[in-house]
Amino acid sequence: MRRTAVLLAVLLTAGCSGAPPDGTDGDLTDDWRLPASPAPFRPATGQCHETLAATAALDDYRPVDCAELHVSETFHVGTAADADVVPAAGSAGARAAFQECSERAAGFLGGPWRTARVAVQVVWPTKAGWSGGARWFRCDVTTADLDGQSRTSRTGSLAGELAGASALELGCFNPTVDGETVTTMRPVACDKPHRAEFAGLWQAPEITYAALESGTERSAAGCRSVIARFAKLPDDSDMQYRTGWISYNPTRTEWLSGERRVRCFVYFAKRTFTRSLKGAGSSMLPVD
Incomplete structure (x- = not known):
């Protein structure tokens, strides 16, 4: 019994000495880190x-x-x-x-x-x-296609895709037209026979989407001016006799989002070319 009493006295004395164990400061709470506040999920780029x-x-x-x-x-x-x-x-x-x-x-x-x-x-x-x-x-x-509807699978990042020559750039096309409706626009190299070519973008005014879709006169005037600059032609009333035009509007969703850039194409129903019409001038595109 005496041995037990002595051992207990030693333990009590050590516990009351006031000296913390080696490697500690005696404070059991000051080194605990508070848990981080939960944050909502946020996706990553790339x-x-x-x-x-x-x-x-x-x-x-x-x-x-x-x-x-x-x-x-x-x-x-x-x-x-x-x-x-x-x-x-x-x-x-x-x-x-x-x-x-x-x-x-x-x-x-x-x-x-x-x-x-x-x-x-x-x-x-x-x-x-x-x-x-x-x-x-x-x-x-x-x-996507020109209507902005068809999404196709691919491999590789699109980063820097348009910094140089790209197969995705709008160039020359062979359209299929049913009455006044373009049903397809098949891309083709500009040194191959083609009847249409991307000329640039026309900034449409702040109107309703229904007005844009039905206002062909407004689109015609806008795209003819784009084509005139593209082909280096006089932007006057004779443009309607030099070339035809095709326009592709933004999608309804894009229009609601504020996109106003209409794609404009120079177009010929029967005549074909095997070169780009950029800078072609009046000698190649006379009043017909």
Whole structure:
């Protein structure tokens, strides 16, 4: 019993000595780190995706390497203004996001995306994600036809794609026309026989989309001026006798987002060329 008492006395004496164990400062609370506040999911740039959607949920976020087959590529992630709900199509918030994506796309691609067979789309968080505090918008780019509808899979990043010669750049075409409706525009090398060529972009006015679609006289005048500059022709009333024209409007979604650039093409119903008409002048395109 005496040995037990002595051992207990020694332990009590050590515990009350006031000296902390080696390697400690005696304070059990000052070195604990507070846990980080939970943050909403935010996607990353430089990621590619197998699909293209208007909204993206965390559960569906499965980016792939851009060297693999994919449909879209995220080149920028912006921060949206705070609001109660996800910005609706045509709202100031949605237009601001699209404008930021459109401007960033030019830098990413190396040239204006409206001059190529690509499309830019804003991808928003889901309603649930927005309610949870997500305030990002994703800027995705994808290959598309002239209507901005067809998305096809590809491999490799589009970074710098338009900085030099690119197969995606709008050039020469052989259109199929049914009455006054262009049903297809088949790309063709400009040194091969063709009847249409991309001439440039016309900035449409602030009108309704229905007015744009039905106002062919307005589009004709705008595109004829674009063609005149492209082919170095007098921009006067004789333009209607020198060439025809084809226009491709932005999609309805793009129009609601603030996109006003209309694609203009010089067009001939029967005459074909085996060279570009850029700078062709009046001698090659006389009044007919």
